[in-house]
Amino acid sequence: MTALMGLALIMALIPLIAVLGYVIQRGAQVVDLNFLTKSIPITDRTIGPGMGPAIVGTLVITAAAALISVPLGVMGAVYLNEYGNNRRLSRIVRFFSEVMTGVPSIVMGLFVYTALVLRTKELNGLAGALALACLMLPVIIRSSEEMLKLVPLDQREASLALGARKVTTIFKVVLPAAAPGMLSGVLLAVARAAGETAPLLFTIGVVSKANPDIFSGTNTTLSAQIFRNAASPFIGAQDRAWGAAFTLICIVFLFTILARLLSALLTRRSS
Amino acid sequence: MAAADTSLAHEDRSHLVAPRGARRDGIFAKAVLAAAVLVLVILALIAWSTASEAWPVFSKEGFRFIFSNRWNPSKGEFGGLAFVYGTLVISLIAVVIAVPVSVGIALLTTEVAPKWLRKPLVYLVDLLAVVPSVVFGLWGINVLAPKIKPVYKSFADAVDWIPGVNRVFVSQGAQGRSIMTAGIILAVMITPVITSLVREIFATVPLALKEAAYGLGATRWEMIRGAVMSHSKSGLISSVMIGLGRAMGETIAVALVIGSSPQITSRLFNTGDAMASVIANNFGEADGTFRAALIGMGVVLFGITIIVGVGARAVVNRSTKKLSA
Amino acid sequence: MSSSSPFSIADLSVHYGTRLAVRDVNLDIEPQRITAIIGPSGCGKSTFLRCLNRMNDLVPGASVSGKVLYYGEDMYGPNVDAAAVRHRIGMVFQKPNPFPKSIYDNVAYGPKLHGSRKGLDDVVEEALTRAALWEEVKDKLKSSGLSLSGGQQQRLCIARALAVHPDVLLMDEPCSALDPIATARIEELMIELRQDVTIVIVTHNMQQAARVSDTTAFFTVEVGDEGGRTGTLIELGETKTMFSTPTDERTHNYITGRFG
Numbered sequence: 001m002t003a004l005m006g007l008a009l010i011m012a013l014i015p016l017i018a019v020l021g022y023v024i025q026r027g028a029q030v031v032d033l034n035f036l037t038k039s040i041p042i043t044d045r046t047i048g049p050g051m052g053p054a055i056v057g058t059l060v061i062t063a064a065a066a067l068i069s070v071p072l073g074v075m076g077a078v079y080l081n082e083y084g085n086n087r088r089l090s091r092i093v094r095f096f097s098e099v100m101t102g103v104p105s106i107v108m109g110l111f112v113y114t115a116l117v118l119r120t121k122e123l124n125g126l127a128g129a130l131a132l133a134c135l136m137l138p139v140i141i142r143s144s145e146e147m148l149k150l151v152p153l154d155q156r157e158a159s160l161a162l163g164a165r166k167v168t169t170i171f172k173v174v175l176p177a178a179a180p181g182m183l184s185g186v187l188l189a190v191a192r193a194a195g196e197t198a199p200l201l202f203t204i205g206v207v208s209k210a211n212p213d214i215f216s217g218t219n220t221t222l223s224a225q226i227f228r229n230a231a232s233p234f235i236g237a238q239d240r241a242w243g244a245a246f247t248l249i250c251i252v253f254l255f256t257i258l259a260r261l262l263s264a265l266l267t268r269r270s271s
Numbered sequence: 272m273a274a275a276d277t278s279l280a281h282e283d284r285s286h287l288v289a290p291r292g293a294r295r296d297g298i299f300a301k302a303v304l305a306a307a308v309l310v311l312v313i314l315a316l317i318a319w320s321t322a323s324e325a326w327p328v329f330s331k332e333g334f335r336f337i338f339s340n341r342w343n344p345s346k347g348e349f350g351g352l353a354f355v356y357g358t359l360v361i362s363l364i365a366v367v368i369a370v371p372v373s374v375g376i377a378l379l380t381t382e383v384a385p386k387w388l389r390k391p392l393v394y395l396v397d398l399l400a401v402v403p404s405v406v407f408g409l410w411g412i413n414v415l416a417p418k419i420k421p422v423y424k425s426f427a428d429a430v431d432w433i434p435g436v437n438r439v440f441v442s443q444g445a446q447g448r449s450i451m452t453a454g455i456i457l458a459v460m461i462t463p464v465i466t467s468l469v470r471e472i473f474a475t476v477p478l479a480l481k482e483a484a485y486g487l488g489a490t491r492w493e494m495i496r497g498a499v500m501s502h503s504k505s506g507l508i509s510s511v512m513i514g515l516g517r518a519m520g521e522t523i524a525v526a527l528v529i530g531s532s533p534q535i536t537s538r539l540f541n542t543g544d545a546m547a548s549v550i551a552n553n554f555g556e557a558d559g560t561f562r563a564a565l566i567g568m569g570v571v572l573f574g575i576t577i578i579v580g581v582g583a584r585a586v587v588n589r590s591t592k593k594l595s596a
Numbered sequence: 597m598s599s600s601s602p603f604s605i606a607d608l609s610v611h612y613g614t615r616l617a618v619r620d621v622n623l624d625i626e627p628q629r630i631t632a633i634i635g636p637s638g639c640g641k642s643t644f645l646r647c648l649n650r651m652n653d654l655v656p657g658a659s660v661s662g663k664v665l666y667y668g669e670d671m672y673g674p675n676v677d678a679a680a681v682r683h684r685i686g687m688v689f690q691k692p693n694p695f696p697k698s699i700y701d702n703v704a705y706g707p708k709l710h711g712s713r714k715g716l717d718d719v720v721e722e723a724l725t726r727a728a729l730w731e732e733v734k735d736k737l738k739s740s741g742l743s744l745s746g747g748q749q750q751r752l753c754i755a756r757a758l759a760v761h762p763d764v765l766l767m768d769e770p771c772s773a774l775d776p777i778a779t780a781r782i783e784e785l786m787i788e789l790r791q792d793v794t795i796v797i798v799t800h801n802m803q804q805a806a807r808v809s810d811t812t813a814f815f816t817v818e819v820g821d822e823g824g825r826t827g828t829l830i831e832l833g834e835t836k837t838m839f840s841t842p843t844d845e846r847t848h849n850y851i852t853g854r855f856g
Contacts, residue, residue, distance in 0.1 A: 001492055002383055008375025009392065012466075015459040016399050019410045075306035083300055084307065085656065093307045096314055099580035102513065103573060104520025106547050107317065110569040115320040134313055141310065154693040158753070161651060162706040162760060163683030167299045172705070177696055195403025198522040198547070202554050223405045223523075227551075230409045230527055238413070245406045256401045260394070 020249070027246025030239045036247070040208040040225065040240070047236035051225060051244045053210040058221040058251065061125045061204065062194045064214050065132035070186055072133075073140030074175075077182075080141070081148040082170055094145075100138040108134045109199035116203075123205035125214030128221075131199035136189045143185030147178040180266045187259035191252045197223040222248040317573060325567030328560060336567060342533055344557070349564040351571070353533035357450065357545040358572075361525065362518035364454025364539070365461055370511055372458070373465035381473040382495060393470070400463035408527035411456045416447025416528055423451065423540045438537050445540035446530055453529040453545070457518045465514040472506035473499055505590030512583035516576050522547035546572050600667070602627050602764050602794045603648060608662035610643050610652060616820075617643050618827045621662070623813060625764075630786060630795040632809035632835065634802060636850065639817040640827025641798045642768050648796065649685040649766055650678045667763075683710060686757035690769040692749035694741035694756070699724075699733050702741045702752055706760035719759055726792075727755035728785050747778025754785065758793070765789065767797040771804065783808050802851060805835065812838045814847045 030049075038050025076093070084090030112131040117123060151174050159169040175182075205218030206228070222244045229241035322329075329336060332349050339350025376396055380389045427442035446452075476499050484494040500507075530542025531552055550565045557565055603625035610618040618640035625631050633641045643652065650671065652658045664671045671681055694702050703720045712719070720737070724730040729751040733744070741752055750770060757765060767786075771779040786795055786808050799805050805812055812835045817825050831844045842848045 002379075005375040005379040005383060008372040009379055009396075011372050012376060012396055012399060012459070012462050016395070016402070018414070019402060019407060022410055022414055023406060072306045072309060075303045076309065079303035079307040083303060090307070093310055095584060097310045098584060099577060100310055100314060102516045102520070102576050102580040103314075103317070104522060104547055104576060106520070106522040106550055107321070107569050107573045107576075110321050110550070110566055111317040114324040114566060115316060118324070134317075137313070138310060141307075152693070154689060154691060155695065157651065157654070157687075157689065158693045158695065158756075159705070160654065160679075161649065161682055161687040161689075162709060162757065163679050163681075164705075164709050165296050165679050167296050168709060170299075173695060191401060195401075195405065197403070197405045198551055201551055223403060226405045226409055227523060227527070230405070230412055241409055245409055248403060249406060252401055252403060256398075 023242065023245045023249055026239075026242040027244075027249075030243030031246050035240075035243050039210065040220070041236065042208055044229065044232045044234045044237035047239070049240070049243075051222065051240060051247065053207055054220050054222045054225045054244060055247060056210040056212055057125065057204070057207075057219045058194055058223070058248070060212050060214055061129050061200070061219065061221060062132065062190060064126065064129035065136060065193050066186070066190050068129060069133035069136040069140055069189070073137050074144050074182065076137075076141045077144035077148055078170060078175075080145050082166070082174065097138040097141050101142065103135075104198070105131075105135055105196050106198035106201075108132075109202050112199070113202040122216075123203060123218045124216055125204055125211070125219040127203035128200040128219065129214060131203050132193045132196060135196065135199060136193050139189045139192070140186060143189070144178070144182045147181035147185065148174060150181065151177045180262050184259040184262040184266070187255045187262070191255035191259070194255070195223055195248060195252050197221075197227050200224050201227075222251075314577075318570075321566055321570045321573065325563050325570050328564045328567045329570075336564075337571060340535060344553075344561040344564070347560055349560075349567070351546070351564075351568060353535050354544055354546040354549050354568060355571070356535045357529065357533065357543040358519050358547070360539070360543070361450055361454040361457055361529070361545055362515055364451065365457035365518040366511060366515050368455065368458035369462045369465055369514060373462050373469055373510075373514075374507070376462075376466045377469040377473055378495060378499075381470055382491070382499065393467075396466055397463055399459065400467075404460065404521060404523040405527075407456055407460060408524035411452065411524060411528040412448065415456070416452055418447070419452060419455075420445060420447040423447075423449070427540060439539055441538045441540060444538060444542075446542050448528050448530040448542060449540050450529065450536075450543040451539040453525045453543070454539070456524050456528055457521055460521060460524060461514045461517050464517055465510050468510035468513060469503075469507060472503045472510065476502045505586050509583045509587045512579055512586065516579035516583070519579070520547060520572060520576050522551050526551040600627065601625060601665075602667060603796075604663070604665040604668075606663040606665075608644070608647060608660070608664060610640070610647060611659045611661075612655065613657040615824060616826045618647075621829045623829060623832050625794060625796060626811060627794050628790060628792075629810040630790050630797060630808055631811045631813060632805035633796065633798045633813045633815060634800070634805050634850075635815035635827070635830075636817060637800065638825055638827070639815040641815050643827065644815065645766050645768055645796065645798050648764070649687055650681050651687065653678055683760055684762055685764045685766060686760065686762035687766045687768065688750070688753050688757055688770045691773050692746060692753050694744075694749050694752050696740065696742055698738045699741050699744070699752060700737040703755050703759050706756060710760065723755040723759035724752075726758050726789065727751045728781065728788075729755055745778070747774050747781060750774060750778070750782060751785065754782070758789075762793065764794045764796065767795065769798055769800060772800065779804070802839075806839050809835045811835060814838065814842075814844075814850065816846055816850065 035049040035051060036055060037052045040051060040053055080090050080094060108131045112127050116130065117127050155173055155177060156169055159173045200221055204220065207218045207220050211217045211219050226241050226244045229237040232238060328349055335350050337355055338352055340352040341348045341350040342353060380392050384392060423445040424442045427440045427445060430436050430440050480498045480502060481494055484498040489497060525545055526548035529544055529548055531544050532542045533544035546568050550568050554565055601624045605621055605623050608621040609616065621644060633645065635641050646652045647660055647664060652660055660672060695705065700720055703723050704716050707716060707719050721730060724733065729748060732748065741749065744752060771782055783804065789795065813832045814830045815827050816830050817827050819825055831842060831847045838847065839851060842851060
């Protein structure tokens with residue numbers, strides 16, 4: 001029986017190693033400073049770098065998505081844990097928040113497309129960021145609420161017993177105590193958002209020169225570029241796709257490792 | 272009142288009655304309430320906004336949108352049965368592969384593996400969830416698809432003599448970019464999700480239950496079957512449903528490897544298409560009614576995932592009620 | 597009813613939802629004294645104590661009826677700010693609960709709340725000195741409050757409460773999580789503090805009550821017709837008298853160990 005389980009484990013790890021292996025093998029050789037900074041060639045046929053604009057796009061759009069979803073998500077979690085307790089509204093919000101984590105990312109993209117892009121007739125980074133923010137919001141609410149729950153009740157009592165108000169207690173005692181764990185959850189949500197493609201397909205358009213302005217003009221990201229180039233018959237485009245994949249994996253893994261280090265630090269501190 | 276003054280006049284009690292900053296408390300409470308309710312607002316907006324854009328196609332096609340197989344965008348016919356079929360089939364393939372694998376890994380990391388090995392194994396498997404879908408797609412279309420095509424053909428030839436099975440695994444028309452490949456990549460992608468859910472469920476099996484089983488003389492496997500599995504039944508069902516929901520919504524990797532030619536076929540090695548992928552692959556060039564139809568596909572997808580998500584939670588809620596009744 | 601008494605309590609009852617937890621308590625607390633509240637478990641001692649700084653407000657479904665006059669003013673009056681109440685009446689809890697901040701920041705937390713920025717160093721030193729902790733921590737004020745031993749953490753919590761100069765300090769079984777040596781230090785501390793701060797301590801340890809308190813209140817639990825348990829005050833008196841010649845038979849039984 002143990003052999004079967006071991007087989008299961010191997011079945012899961014083989015694709016992981018295979019994918020990472022290929023990405024590193026075919027992507028790392030393409031990535032150099034030129035690749036990271038030069039603009040994207042206009043035609044697929046061209047051989048050579050770079051993916052600079054895509055990197056800028058990924059960073060800028062993901063950052064914007066985080067700036068939108070993190071404060072809202074944390075505040076939502078604060079409501080659920082500090083004010084809502086077991087009231088009916090909180091249970092409904094929690095329920096649908098979990099359901100929302102299962103909504104396909106492409107639906108979020110369609111939503112922002114119909115609700116915003118069709119009205120403003122504009123494709124820009126912000127629209128993409130909003131779609132990503134919708135994806136991140138329920139995840140951040142859930143993970144933040146878990147962290148808030150871990151802060152013991154007697155911490156709040158101690159603060160209130162000194163004459164502090166609820167808001168002060170939340171900002172000066174509860175949030176600081178929950179912060180490392182919440183940050184870890186946020187980093188994981190950001191890592192996921194950085195890798196997303198579908199929500200961006202109909203919201204940001206495409207561009208070949210870097211555009212750090214999310215409010216105007218189309219944009220592109222590493223994920224969108226990989227998708228565009230993946231099926232291309234041209235070697236140049238293929239190489240750029242693998243290079244972009246390598247870069248994206250590096251970014252995403254970096255955030256994930258940071259998140260895990262944080263939560264490991266947290267568990268060590270509290271034991 | 273400065274806290275540093277030590278001359279507390281016991282006669283001065285008026286500040287007991289001064290409500291300082293109570294208003295600030297009230298504003299903050301309203302703000303966080305608004306943030307929480309935002310989730311519900313967004314869900315409602317998604318439904319409303321996408322459905323109203325897709326309405327022209329819905330009203331023209333009615334139920335044919337889901338049940339008819341006549342998909343001719345150029346002629347304005349939008350019967351999406353092939354996509355619904357494709358989504359269901361690849362998701363089922365994914366679940367059939369991923370669930371045993373996930374349960375096996377979950378058992379391994381909660382019951383069987385030595386304690387020091389558990390966390391590293393969990394971290395490794397979770398890395399699968401970190402890899403973006405588009406990277407799986409890139410690998411799938413460029414590496415897996417070409418390599419797996421001969422495997423399909425050999426397998427199909429090998430089972431050619433088995434009646435029934437030889438309708439499913441057919442050598443002719445077998446492609447690397449096919450329904451089966453999409454199902455396999457999906458399985459890889461949903462494994463970490465299901466594994467982590469199932470692990471959590473196994474971890475909550477009360478120690479007393481396990482010790483009781485051992486106390487009655489059970490071997491480790493009998494204990495796992497008797498105590499762990501039976502306790503986790505509803506949680507397992509819920510996890511499978513959640514995995515199914517994820518599979519159905521997964522877009523990019525599937526879009527790249529499914530072959531993008533919609534057809535309702537039992538031949539798993541053939542090309543096909545799915546709801547999420549057809550949207551991703553065609554939205555750029557689509558316009559007018561075609562676009563509305565694609566949005567409508569998204570609405571159907573949204574509806575399915577909500578139903579599956581609510582169902583999964585309902586299963587868990589009902590069993591928790593039973594336990595506490 | 598005296599307005600020079602920190603607490604004049606009349607007909608105080610506490611309900612948790614429909615359950616009557618504490619009924620009809622009438623007593624006056626004397627200033628600059630230590631009043632101990634003793635009784636078997638479940639008799640509402642802590643519930644009663646938490647009425648005195650409106651901490652029961654935080655329990656959903658809790659309702660308090662009757663009068664609690666703080667130096668003549670009704671603490672539960674319509675315009676009274678609970679936070680202001682808690683500023684004047686400090687509390688120390690059963691399990692030490694310092695914030696995961698530095699020792700300095702723990703003690704400075706209260707004063708900073710109420711606006712002061714200057715002279716914090718002096719306030720912190722004064723509070724730690726009054727809590728008999730200064731000598732032990734003066735060189736490591738920046739280290740975490742959690743790095744202290746259990747007894748030190750409790751003294752830190754006492755310092756934290758003292759830093760806002762309360763008139764009253766409520767202590768809810770402050771030594772029950774501590775070893776005998778730490779307990780003894782805190783008992784010494786309480787006797788020193790008594791001159792400036794009125795102390796009300798809930799304790800399940802009769803010997804402790806006998807050692808430190810000037811006045812003792814004995815609560816017990818009554819079981820109602822439907823099995824509901826309600827706490828109520830049985831007897832209040834000078835500690836020496838209570839422990840040698842209690843008036844009520846129930847007090848006598850508790851003290852001599854016949855129940856509880």
